[in-house]
Amino acid sequence: MKVARLALLLILTILGLGRDAQAHESNMSYLRLQELEDGSFDIVFKEPASGRTPLGLDVNLPADASITRDKDSRFITGAHIQSWRAAREGGFAGASVNIGGLDATLTEVLVQVRWRGGNTQTTVLTAATPEFTFPVAPAWYAGLLSYFDLGLRHILLGIDHLLFVMGLLLIVPSRMMLFKTITAFTIAHSITLAIATFGLARAPVAPLNAAIALSILFLGPEIVRHWRGETSFTLRHPWVVAFLFGLLHGFGFASGLMDLGLPQGELAAALLLFNVGVEAGQIGFVILVFALLHSFAILEVRFPRWMSRVPGYAVGSLGAFWTIQRVAMLI
Amino acid sequence: MRRARYIHIAGLAAAMLLPWPAQAHMVSTGIGPFYDGMTHVFVTPLDLLCLAASILLAGLAGVARARLYLAAMIGAWSAGVPFGAWMLDAPWPMDTTLSLGLVLCGAMVALDRRWPRGTTLLLLTGLNAALALNAGAGIRTESEDPLLAMLGILASIGQLSVLGTAFAVSRPSTWQRVALRAAGSWIAAIGLLAWAAMESLPGAAIN
Numbered sequence: 001m002k003v004a005r006l007a008l009l010l011i012l013t014i015l016g017l018g019r020d021a022q023a024h025e026s027n028m029s030y031l032r033l034q035e036l037e038d039g040s041f042d043i044v045f046k047e048p049a050s051g052r053t054p055l056g057l058d059v060n061l062p063a064d065a066s067i068t069r070d071k072d073s074r075f076i077t078g079a080h081i082q083s084w085r086a087a088r089e090g091g092f093a094g095a096s097v098n099i100g101g102l103d104a105t106l107t108e109v110l111v112q113v114r115w116r117g118g119n120t121q122t123t124v125l126t127a128a129t130p131e132f133t134f135p136v137a138p139a140w141y142a143g144l145l146s147y148f149d150l151g152l153r154h155i156l157l158g159i160d161h162l163l164f165v166m167g168l169l170l171i172v173p174s175r176m177m178l179f180k181t182i183t184a185f186t187i188a189h190s191i192t193l194a195i196a197t198f199g200l201a202r203a204p205v206a207p208l209n210a211a212i213a214l215s216i217l218f219l220g221p222e223i224v225r226h227w228r229g230e231t232s233f234t235l236r237h238p239w240v241v242a243f244l245f246g247l248l249h250g251f252g253f254a255s256g257l258m259d260l261g262l263p264q265g266e267l268a269a270a271l272l273l274f275n276v277g278v279e280a281g282q283i284g285f286v287i288l289v290f291a292l293l294h295s296f297a298i299l300e301v302r303f304p305r306w307m308s309r310v311p312g313y314a315v316g317s318l319g320a321f322w323t324i325q326r327v328a329m330l331i
Numbered sequence: 332m333r334r335a336r337y338i339h340i341a342g343l344a345a346a347m348l349l350p351w352p353a354q355a356h357m358v359s360t361g362i363g364p365f366y367d368g369m370t371h372v373f374v375t376p377l378d379l380l381c382l383a384a385s386i387l388l389a390g391l392a393g394v395a396r397a398r399l400y401l402a403a404m405i406g407a408w409s410a411g412v413p414f415g416a417w418m419l420d421a422p423w424p425m426d427t428t429l430s431l432g433l434v435l436c437g438a439m440v441a442l443d444r445r446w447p448r449g450t451t452l453l454l455l456t457g458l459n460a461a462l463a464l465n466a467g468a469g470i471r472t473e474s475e476d477p478l479l480a481m482l483g484i485l486a487s488i489g490q491l492s493v494l495g496t497a498f499a500v501s502r503p504s505t506w507q508r509v510a511l512r513a514a515g516s517w518i519a520a521i522g523l524l525a526w527a528a529m530e531s532l533p534g535a536a537i538n
Contacts, residue, residue: 126362153362156362156366157362157363288490291494292490292493292494294497295493295494295496295497295498296493296497298394298497298500298501299394299397299398299401299493299496299497299500300394300398301398
């Protein structure tokens with residue numbers, strides 16, 4: 001009950017994310033620049049598309065770069081892919097590439113530069129930083145940090161994942177059970193994230209999103225049972241439920257990585273750093289909830305009964321809303 | 332109590348999850364206007380100092396008064412940000428007022444007396460309402476989605492205020508209280524320097 005009271009503030013915070021979260025599903029663009037022996041670059045740009053209508057992003061190379069092979073353009077399911085070749089006198093070191101139109105979207109662009117020596121440099125461009133500069137000597141860790149950043153952003157904008165964690169926090173009876181539950185959730189989503197990233201299995205996005213919504217809806221009635229002092233398998237063993245639904249959420253996390261077509265050589269590092277980023281965001285969220293709970297206890301704040309129940313109803317209501325919305329999209 | 336302090340420190344660290352680049356007014360985090368709003372207070376030094384001074388002043392007043400002051404601060408922000416966003420065309424030039432408010436709050440923290448409730452309430456409400464009005468006006472002029480940015484600001488202010496006030500209230504030892512008073516004296520000194528800079532350098536702004 002205390003958790004419910006004190007989580008109110010966070011639920012209201014999360015509710016504010018609703019509009020951002022709609023763009024949470026796989027919406028990333030991918031720019032790959034492969035350096036050739038003569039110093040020119042083979043360029044592949046993949047952006048989201050609805051049917052044959054692309055998002056409308058432009059890759060703006062330096063003004064003094066020349067196109068040495070014309071653009072080849074094609075559509076695949078949900079994406080528009082362009083490829084061409086460009087060269088620049090004196091090479092591209094120190095030159096900048098800008099993504100036009102990025103500032104008008106919530107999309108991110110994962111840029112990957114593959115140097116002819118075998119090194120790969122990865123960075124993420126956003127609306128705030130739509131430009132990338134070719135370094136003279138890329139730092140070995142620069143690309144890896146991008147995957148951490150990507151994972152962190154994924155969880156911060158993934159209101160559905162955070163709401164599921166919130167639902168779990170509302171039903172766990174003790175700190176030890178909380179530890180077991182969060183650990184089970186982490187292990188489970190790490191397993192499926194790895195499976196999906198290595199291409200061993202893949203869940204179709206639309207049914208997966210509906211199932212994730214259903215997992216949140218599932219927690220709603222359990223929270224009410226918890227309030228009433230009743231019991232159930234979920235309330236007795238929340239870590240089992242966290243593990244089972246965590247498998248689903250892992251496929252959801254993977255949507256942030258596996259659509260990028262990452263090179264095989266970087267998959268393991270990308271997976272690890274992405275997962276660490278997701279975990280950092282998730283643990284930060286849990287710590288914040290409990291720090292607020294503890295603070296309210298110190299300040300002896302007592303919320304009215306109706307207010308203490310808002311978080312639980314918010315979990316159930318949003319779970320129901322998303323389930324209906326996402327199932328309707330399937331039909 | 333030591334564990335409680337660690338929880339608060341961890342919570343504050345979690346609230347400040349990432350070090351954002353220093354930038355005046357609304358910052359663009361690249362992950363949407365809600366998070367732009369959440370980081371607003373961290374990139375506006377005057378806002379952050381005034382909030383810190385308010386939190387310390389509230390926290391040193393004991394649990395019952397801290398609750399009252401906390402409610403007043405959050406209430407001032409909750410009313411001031413929407414009012415500023417919808418009614419003000421641009422932030423008001425009130426750096427001088429805010430820096431003097433900072434001096435006053437910092438000095439009250441440093442002196443650590445049992446200040447009259449009404450006076451403290453008025454000071455905290457006024458100072459935070461002024462900050463909130465300007466934050467709201469900044470949202471109106473600079474954010475692509477004012478509603479989300481506003482929710483972000485209120486979420487971060489609410490979380491920081493609750494965590495910080497509880498931390499100050501739970502001061503378990505004398506030396507920690509002395510450390511909080513020292514922090515108050517530093518805040519007052521910064522406010523005084525800021526005020527002097529603005530008086531001697533026309534056009535200077537610290538926000």
